[in-house]
Amino acid sequence: MRISFHGGHSGDYCDHAGGKLEDVICKAISDGFTHYGLSEHMPRVRQEELYPEEIQRGRTPEQLEQMFAFYIQEARQLQYKYRNQLHLLVGMETELMEQNDFTQIDRICETYTPDYVVGSIHYLNGIPFDYSQQEFEKLEKELGGTEAVYCAYYDAQFELMQYLHPQVIGHFDLIRIFRPEFPLSRKVWEKIERNLAYGISYQALFEINARAFKKKLTEPYPQAEILQLLLSLGGKITLGDDSHHPDEVGLNFDRLFDFLQKQNISSLYALEKDEQGEVGHKMVSVSKM
Numbered sequence: 001m002r003i004s005f006h007g008g009h010s011g012d013y014c015d016h017a018g019g020k021l022e023d024v025i026c027k028a029i030s031d032g033f034t035h036y037g038l039s040e041h042m043p044r045v046r047q048e049e050l051y052p053e054e055i056q057r058g059r060t061p062e063q064l065e066q067m068f069a070f071y072i073q074e075a076r077q078l079q080y081k082y083r084n085q086l087h088l089l090v091g092m093e094t095e096l097m098e099q100n101d102f103t104q105i106d107r108i109c110e111t112y113t114p115d116y117v118v119g120s121i122h123y124l125n126g127i128p129f130d131y132s133q134q135e136f137e138k139l140e141k142e143l144g145g146t147e148a149v150y151c152a153y154y155d156a157q158f159e160l161m162q163y164l165h166p167q168v169i170g171h172f173d174l175i176r177i178f179r180p181e182f183p184l185s186r187k188v189w190e191k192i193e194r195n196l197a198y199g200i201s202y203q204a205l206f207e208i209n210a211r212a213f214k215k216k217l218t219e220p221y222p223q224a225e226i227l228q229l230l231l232s233l234g235g236k237i238t239l240g241d242d243s244h245h246p247d248e249v250g251l252n253f254d255r256l257f258d259f260l261q262k263q264n265i266s267s268l269y270a271l272e273k274d275e276q277g278e279v280g281h282k283m284v285s286v287s288k289m
């Protein structure tokens with residue numbers, strides 16, 4: 001069974017993605033996905049938070065929110081249109097711009113009522129650390145080194161998890177993106193274990209994210225060592241292609257399946273929405289298609 005619960009970003013609603021949202025869904029269907037979760041980025045609300053490509057296009061925060069509103073609207077229509085071919089969920093991926101400031105996440109969730117949320121951290125100290133090597137280095141300078149950056153990342157993730165209980169934890173160790181060889185100290189491991197245990201305590205699904213391969217990492221997010229700890233603690237796993245274009249639906253899933261096999265993973269979890277609108281877990285078996 002093919003599933004993905006993180007991705008479906010499209011050029012229609014995200015300036016660093018490409019292609020059309022409906023084509024994402026058609027590609028998922030033709031690739032044999034049974035479940036697919038869309039998780040467009042939630043809109044950022046301050047001018048200084050815009051990405052360079054958004055500034056280039058003359059976007060304003062108001063426009064970003066308008067685009068998000070249109071995303072939810074079209075995604076709901078497509079969810080209905082393709083209901084007999086694909087179990088499609090309409091979700092969103094979080095941004096936490098400042099530690100402890102959950103006002104925007106709360107407001108967006110209340111206004112647009114997504115089916116589920118992918119809890120992700122892309123910003124620390126107002127810096128989008130996964131955007132480029134330069135941004136990552138800037139953060140290291142501000143916080144005083146790589147270990148401090150890792151600690152800040154896992155602390156921010158912990159706060160997000162405690163506050164929001166996101167159904168899916170997105171790219172758990174994204175902080176590796178530009179420092180994949182950085183050895184994890186005991187202090188960092190303690191934070192990792194704390195976050196894993198906390199997510200497990202409220203039944204979060206941890207996503208294994210294939211986009212790491214596109215970023216030239218040799219293992220997905222989370223890396224094998226963290227994944228094994230997660231499994232030993234009883235964690236539940238789902239998959240994500242983190243697609244930003246219809247052509248990226250299921251991208252590198254062949255490598256991902258090889259990785260799952262090496263890690264002895266044979267069952268995964270999907271999110272399913274029932275007739276009452278309740279979202280629950282469904283266990284699915286790993287199979288290559």
Ligand SMILES: [Zn+2]
Pocket residue numbers: 009014016041244
């Ligand atoms: Zn993105």
Ligand SMILES: [Zn+2]
Pocket residue numbers: 093120122170171
């Ligand atoms: Zn992300």
